[in-house]
Amino acid sequence: MLETQFPGIDVILDNYPPSLPKRLLSKVVPVFQFGVIGIMMAGEQIFPMIGITTPPPWYYSLRANRFGSIATAWLLGNVMQSFLQSSGAFEVYCNDELVSDPSA
Secondary structure, eight states, rough: OOOHHHHOOOOOOOOOOOHHHHHHHHHHHHHHHHHHHHHHHHHHHHHHHHHOOOOOOHHHHHHHHHHHHHHHHHHHHHHHHHHHOOOOOOOEEEEEEEEOTTTO
């Protein structure tokens, strides 16, 4: 849009990295997603392997609607990961001089 309004302007788009805690947390989200999917698909075998003879009550609640539980974990995980990976920050330079700084 800027290039059409101002011919000759040089627009360079690049992602600004999010903070370290957000980046680390965004790496945990897929582990949670696949953990929920694994428990939904093989919970009857997983719980005895870790020493729990009777699965907890929340497992039966989630298992009652297996598709909904998996879809919810997948969709919420994707939303969280998208939120954690975006910073919304940008920098503006004019004649190689920083005009706008996201940390300011």
